[in-house]
Amino acid sequence: MPVPFSYSVRNLWTRKLTTMLTAGGMALVAFVFAAVLMLAEGLEQTLVETGSPENAIVLRGAAETEVASVIERSSGSIIEVQPEIAQNGLGETIAAKEALVLVTLPKRSTGKPTNVIVRGVGPHSLELRPQVKLIAGRLFRPGSREIIVGKGLAENMKGAHLGGSLHFAMSDWVVVGTFDAGQTAFSSEVWTDADQLMQAFRRDAYSSLIARVPGRHAFESLKQRLENDPRLTVQVKREMDFYKEQSEVMSKFIRILGIAMTTFFSFGAILGAMVTMYSAVANRIREIGTLRAIGFSRASILVAFLAESLLLGLIGGLVGIVCSSVLQFLTISTVNWETFSELAFGFRLTPAIAGYTLAFALIMGFMGGLFPAWRAARLKIVDSLRQD
DSSP, X not given: OOOOHXXXXXXXXXXXXXXXXXXXXXXXXXXXXXXXXXXXXXHXXXXXXXXXXXXXXXXXXXXXXXXTOOEEHHHHHHHTTOTTSOBOTTSOBOEEEXXXXXXXXXXXXXXXXXXXXXXXXXXXXXXXXXTOEEEEEOOOOTTSSEEEEEHHHHTTBTTOSTTOEEEETTEEEEEEEEEEOSSSGGGGEEEEEHHHHHHHTXXXXXXXXXXXXXXXXXXXXXXXXXXXXXXXOEEEEEHHHHHHHHHHHHHHHHHHHXXXXXXXXXXXXXXXXXXXXXXXXXXXXXXXXXXXXXTOOHHHHHXXXXXXXXXXXXXXXXXXXXXXXXXXXXXXXXXETTTTEEEEEEOOOOHHHHHHHHHHHHHHHXXXXXXXXXXXXXXXXXXHHHOO
């Protein structure tokens, strides 16, 4: 017959200090494990949510980023009149030719320079990005050296506040508005008039063209026509797929590095659980012999001690998840490896990450308790009862 589960719970409660210390070590490892996954998830979701499933992005054929892409003016004129592109109530195609440049701006906190994306946008760019909302000031005037700044950038860059100015392309650009793009990469960008930006940087070509192409059939038709057009050398992607690809390298690196690091730390937590459980076995040898004498099998003893160790892992995992959930209130910034520009994003806790963290903590508990539980189950009844 099995040992009652309450027996394992009471034994942990009796050893409060060792229970707290062992569970605390597991909680720390679980916290780091969850934080790493949340960091990678936050980065990936920030970039994925930047794109819209109804938008298509057109880039130069071999380009992997907008910064490295070139769309000639003549090519842009051909692309934006394709029949698959949706029209608004005024009969205008919902498409925008955009230009991207990287500029170096000083951080507000340290004064050190960092790369920032300046996006030259067209009249329909805001219509294509409904998540972008102007929260202060006004829009820039076309043809002027005025800019609007993403909320994430306005908080981190010197001179990026409303009414301030940023210096690039040998000119001062006045900040006339601040926009909020939610948890997307746009919040780390500067927007201005595309033609004015191209003139300032002496460029005669755009970086990309964004168009509203709802429906899979319309997108596939547009993609096939443009990519097979001998006048063009372009590739067409769903905007959401494009930004997802942008996040893959960095998020994969964070996950691999984080899991390797937490696996290393977990050996310490497993060792702590093992020492705790070996100590429990040593202090309860006569008790184990009594349980065996009154009819509990070796398997029941094994399960009872494993249950104690798994409970330690469960407690540690839950505490680690609760503590890591606080990280969702933080926003950090780093360099986007694809564009080498500043990118602000936050930690994100999902049910899947919580499940992985809990499973990881239970594995630590199982590994830490397996050998002590096996030793307890192998004790002989006579030798155990004779123990002082």
